[in-house]
Amino acid sequence: MDKANRGRNIWALGGGQGGSGKSFVAANLGIALCERGKEVILVDADLGAANLHTLLGITYPPIGLDDFIRREVKNIEDVLMETEIPRLKLVAGSFDILTMSNPRYTQKQRIIRHIHSLDADYIILDLGAGASYHVLDFFLISDRGISVITSEPTSLENVYRFLRGVFFRKLRRLASDSEVKEVIELAMDRGNPEGLRTPFELLERVEEVNGKVGMLLKEEIRCLRPQLIVNQVRNRKEAELGLFVKSACRKYFGIELSYLGYILYDHNVYLSIQKGRPLLLNNPTSDASRCIRDITSQLIEGGELEWSLR
């Protein structure tokens, strides 16, 4: 298919605490898409702690994002590496931690521009932990921003903090319009001694101040539609956590989150990482592999997990 007409999809994995499984999911989602005949590029955008190559069994990537960021090559395509998996390419991460973990605005814009020009059916970005501006910005430029969490309380705390960050980062972008900015400032100011407690309250207040701007913001925030995966699940209660996060997001953030599904805790994940061979290749029929394939179907078809709390 010709490059200009191909419907490119950018998926970003972020918003979970360190070790929740973002990189593991990114690599194996990519492979699951390749199994369906799709062309996929994995981009290790964890600028502080790149390790996606290791999950693909590559010890020392000869070239990576560093070379692009330092302008040693002109195009991001020049740092694309083939992998042993047909149709899967990798942009390996950056190892220059001090300069790259906090890229300058212009560096970040250049990376984003070039990511948009990559030629593949799916481009999967593995983001780092936390809610720094570059993580939020990569998350916001994606067609699907996917958070990977575990059931630990700290992981939940992190995802709420992250989604709050996504909300305010998006609002800041919208506030580049001066009318919107003015209304947001007015809404934040209106003598409420308790102040605004949640992003949702802010949206409600904006709507009181200016109905038109309020509706616009609500629609923009609703369109964010972040996605959620609960990883390392050991029982039904943990799997249901995604549904609680979904309803909390609607109530407190005015954000419609899609719960894509869960991935079972599976010792084969550890074994496959030790071996440097992705789970889908090493244990194609294991519990976690089946979960990843189910989630891939949800993502491709645009659905979400169909079950409700009883």
Ligand SMILES: Nc1ncnc2c1ncn2[C@@H]1O[C@H](COP(=O)(O)OP(=O)(O)OP(=O)(O)O)[C@@H](O)[C@H]1O
């Ligand atoms: N479904 C699973 N079952 C068992 N273990 C898992 C599962 N998913 C991930 N793990 C374990 O969690 C570890 C961390 O995974 P991974 O490196 O993908 O996390 P991460 O979110 O990318 O972390 P970081 O934020 O530091 O980049 C893996 O090395 C693996 O041992």
Ligand SMILES: [Mg+2]
């Ligand atoms: Mg990672």
